[in-house]
Amino acid sequence: MTIPATREPAAPDMLRRAGLRVTAQRAAVLDALSGTPHAAVDELHEYVQERIPGIALQTVHGIVNDLTAAGIAQRVSLPGAASALYELARADNHHHVQCVVCGRVEDVECVVGEAPCLAPSQTHDMRILEAAITFRGVCSSCDS
Ligand SMILES: [Zn+2]
Ligand SMILES: [Zn+2]
Incomplete structure (x- = not known):
């Protein structure tokens, strides 16, 4: 390696x-x-x-x-x-996509470029700092 x-x-x-x-x-x-x-x-x-x-x-x-x-x-x-x-800290609010089969993790850029990236339908009176988003899927090697 x-x-x-x-x-x-x-x-x-x-x-x-x-x-x-x-x-x-x-x-x-x-x-x-x-x-x-x-x-x-x-x-x-x-x-x-x-x-x-x-x-x-x-x-x-x-x-x-x-x-x-x-x-x-x-x-x-x-x-x-x-x-x-x-991972190295990057102040870019990026998210992750994870293969549910092999566990491979890749970065996904923040959709709007800054936190929180996603607006909740209900904040319950909280000031939202960030949205931690993980997209889960199956990678192409696990899918074939
Ligand atoms: Zn996989
Ligand atoms: Zn990352």
Whole structure:
């Protein structure tokens, strides 16, 4: 397995900008995260191990938590996902489409370009911040 080339700014820059100390471990986790969006922590751990052999799963967990707290990463909440999935934080209010058979997850752009994207028929007097939309379907490889 190789980590695909990243389109995001280099990991050390992102860490520095978020006020986090740059370490080889953090940079490796961040690179794994940009290369594999919507990854579970154990999946990220597999990638990071290629660069830093012997790194503990617990260490990767800790780093993902740090990155999430610093606003670099965000947790993707999907209905029925076996484990929490993470992606780079992008303030673009995008949504997700998920294959109900294999669990593949892809990004779907926000329909109107900003939150909440969808107006509820009844707000129950709440100020709506966002709509978390997951489209569920069957991908073409599972459908054939
Ligand atoms: Zn599928
Ligand atoms: Zn996403």
